[in-house]
Amino acid sequence: MDGPVLDRMTASVKRCAGRAVNTFFDLEQGYCEIFTSSIKTKPSYFVGPLSLPPAAAAPAPTTGDSAGAGHSPPCIEWLDRMPSRSVVFLCFGSLTHVSDAQLVELALGLEASGKPFLWVIRDNDTWSPPDGWMDRVGARGMVVKGWAPQTRILEHQAVGVFVTHCGWNSVMETVTAGVPALTWPMVFEQFIIERLLTEVLEIGERLFPERAGVRSTRYEEHDLVPAEVVARAVTKFLEPGGRGDAARRRVKELSARARAAVAEGGTSHRDLQRLIDDLVQARTEQRQSNSSTLKKIPVHASCMPLPF
Numbered sequence: 001m002d003g004p005v006l007d008r009m010t011a012s013v014k015r016c017a018g019r020a021v022n023t024f025f026d027l028e029q030g031y032c033e034i035f036t037s038s039i040k041t042k043p044s045y046f047v048g049p050l051s052l053p054p055a056a057a058a059p060a061p062t063t064g065d066s067a068g069a070g071h072s073p074p075c076i077e078w079l080d081r082m083p084s085r086s087v088v089f090l091c092f093g094s095l096t097h098v099s100d101a102q103l104v105e106l107a108l109g110l111e112a113s114g115k116p117f118l119w120v121i122r123d124n125d126t127w128s129p130p131d132g133w134m135d136r137v138g139a140r141g142m143v144v145k146g147w148a149p150q151t152r153i154l155e156h157q158a159v160g161v162f163v164t165h166c167g168w169n170s171v172m173e174t175v176t177a178g179v180p181a182l183t184w185p186m187v188f189e190q191f192i193i194e195r196l197l198t199e200v201l202e203i204g205e206r207l208f209p210e211r212a213g214v215r216s217t218r219y220e221e222h223d224l225v226p227a228e229v230v231a232r233a234v235t236k237f238l239e240p241g242g243r244g245d246a247a248r249r250r251v252k253e254l255s256a257r258a259r260a261a262v263a264e265g266g267t268s269h270r271d272l273q274r275l276i277d278d279l280v281q282a283r284t285e286q287r288q289s290n291s292s293t294l295k296k297i298p299v300h301a302s303c304m305p306l307p308f
Contacts, residue, residue: 017282020275022048022172024261024268027201027254045275047268049172049258051151073149075118076156078142082116085160085248088234089153089179091120092165096186100127102224107133109230110141115238117141118159120148154179160238163207166190171197178255180247182207182237184225203251205243207233 013019023046025032036044072080079087088110092098098106103121107129110117117140121127125145150170154162154177162174166185171193174181181204183194197204208225237244261268 016042018043018045018275018278020045020047022050022168024048024258024266026257026261026267027175028196043274043278045271047272047275049176049262049268051169051173052176052258052262075142075144075148076152079118079153079156079158081139082158084157086116086238087156087158088113088115088117088161088163088238089120089159090117090163091122091148091150091170092184092186093167093170094122096165096167097123098186099224100124103127104130105224105227106230108227109225109234111137112227112231113234115140115234116158118144118153120144120150122146151177161234161244163234166193166197168193175203175251175254176258178248178252180204180237180244180251182233184208201250201254203247203254205233205237205247 019042021044023032025046032046103124110119111133119141121143129143151173153159154173159179161182162179163182163184164170164174166183167190181197183197183204183206185191185194194206198206208229236242260266263269
């Protein structure tokens with residue numbers, strides 16, 4: 001992040017009336033408490049998960065009965081035909097770039113794993129899988145180029161694990177859906193978020209060894225994660241009774257707490273109401289002090305995880 005951008009962010013934080021964060025108390029309780037106590041002069045509001053719609057607006061659970069309805073995207077209809085908790089879902093976000101060479105290794109690794117997979121590739125319209133790969137994979141795999149309904153995919157009962165770059169929005173969505181993660185961080189705070197998932201919450205595992213992949217600012221250290229490592233990690237994580245099952249149990253518990261947090265009376269619901277009340281009160285006081293000039297009071301909203 002360059003200096004001018006960081007300076008603008010710092011100045012904005014200093015001017016703001018409070019901080020709203022896309023998280024919920026039970027997900028990061030210790031860090032929420034530290035965050036609140038370290039900023040005594042400005043209130044903090046933990047209002048997540050923002051990806052979870054109100055209960056009245058939430059779509060009906062996706063099952064195998066919806067394939068013939070004609071209202072689902074092709075990827076959802078494909079998921080409808082897959083066994084429960086069998087599919088590996090891969091998506092590295094809208095901004096992350098993955099080299100063509102690494103995409104080839106990923107493709108071969110998914111093929112070798114023998115597991116069904118749904119792979120979303122968003123930033124590369126020109127890449128094509130190795131010759132004959134689509135024929136060998138057949139109906140077991142589906143590749144989507146461009147946008148895909150990630151929250152709906154994660155909520156589908158066929159998805160067994162999410163291979164993610166550890167962007168915070170994706171993390172909140174997989175926690176809310178109750179899907180464990182195989183982590184593949186690429187840049188910035190994603191390496192810290194990976195530690196939250198794998199070492200603190202224990203709802204996922206790192207897909208590749210410590211020194212593999214993009215884990216350094218030095219280009220010569222950007223090693224490819226080979227196909228055999230991808231295949232081994234996916235297969236092992238989805239083994240019945242293995243660590244994947246333990247991670248799934250923990251993330252299911254967090255999913256229930258996430259939904260409770262945004263329900264009426266939950267911690268996030270209360271913080272959101274407190275945020276609204278504080279903004280209304282601040283605007284009222286401002287009008288009373290200077291009825292001729294209305295000034296906006298910014299609130300610094302963050303979709304980043306709390307520092308730890």
